[in-house]
Amino acid sequence: MMTSKNEANGHEDIEALLPWHAAGTLSQRDAARVERALKTDKELARRYDLVREELAETIHLNETLGAPSTRALDRLFKKIDAEAPRTRRVSLDLTARITTFIAGFSPRTLAFSAAAAALAIMLQAGVITGVLIKDRGTQGYETASQGPAQTAADGVFVRVRFNPQASAADINRFLETNKASIVGGPTESGLFRVKVAVTGLPKSEITRLVKQMQDDKTVGMLASE
């Protein structure tokens, strides 16, 4: 593809990266490779200056294009207003749910989390084998001792509050490991309804599975339904 002088120096692939290096969008590893090559290859460095020139003029050109009038915004909201009213959807992407949830932390919620953590400790200690949780908005939890179903005909459903420090990657790993998926939530108190895709398991296996999920560091609190 590139018939440049520095091809012989083995910098053909590096030259292809110069535009992204100038724009600052390379990975650290690639940026370091480019920097090393630029220090030792004067021709490559000269071409990098050309790239920077192009970048500067492209920015200049775009910045002189102006902005749309308010007509575009008016038109957008007229169309939005014409749409049917929307009820809150529960099928939001996991990452967005988590980021929304974390972004929405308030001192009140954090205090609430502490109470939930205490409940989780009780669960992990095996004091209660299962907890039925109903989100009641600002009224808090209602709990009741209740064992899991005898068998899991349609999968096992649990309520989970993820550890606020858990990243989306942690949560995804948790879900994959346990063959689970989020089917509802988060509630105002940050609880997700999670389905574990197992069927026909005896009670003892379900209890073991729930315990395994409770022990995961990603989970702040988990209770079977």
Add this chain to the structure above:
Amino acid sequence: MQATSDEVLIARIAGGDRLAMQVLYARHHVRVYRFVLRLVRNDSAAEDLISEVFLDVWRQAASFEGRSAVTTWLLAIARFKALSTLRRRPEEELDDEMAGAIEDPSDDPGRTLEIKEKSEILRKCLTALSPEHREIIDLVYYHEKSVEEVAEIVGIPENTVKTRMFYARKKLAEQLKAAGIERGWP
């Protein structure tokens, strides 16, 4: 204080939050407009298109999977809509507009010589590139998109992104040469 992330705004939009929609629009509409304008080369069409782009965001927010940045998603929607518009427009209309919008620097050497500033010539050459080449140069240089993100927006393999960028720059160098600027590359 940290601004609300684009991902959080999208989640709120999915729940029907109009204010979140306004914030997202305020944050990104100018860049989306410029991206579209460079493709369709018509102010009025570009304005119509950004309304359509953000309306799609309103409608599809719940299906946003967060695998890419929100700006990458926005530009992908914008690109699709701009290309659809270009396909619908009669060829003659497009050609006429392009002829009006672009002055080929090689058409009038006398006038080109009058343009003393090298940067001005460079900008003219950038404008005269084909839509495909303009698009990739804008995405990389102005919209600061990585190889992977450009691949996602344009719908081509990553290696093709690098190749296309190379040829876009090569074409630019040829136009500069025709306009009297020899850069010694390629």
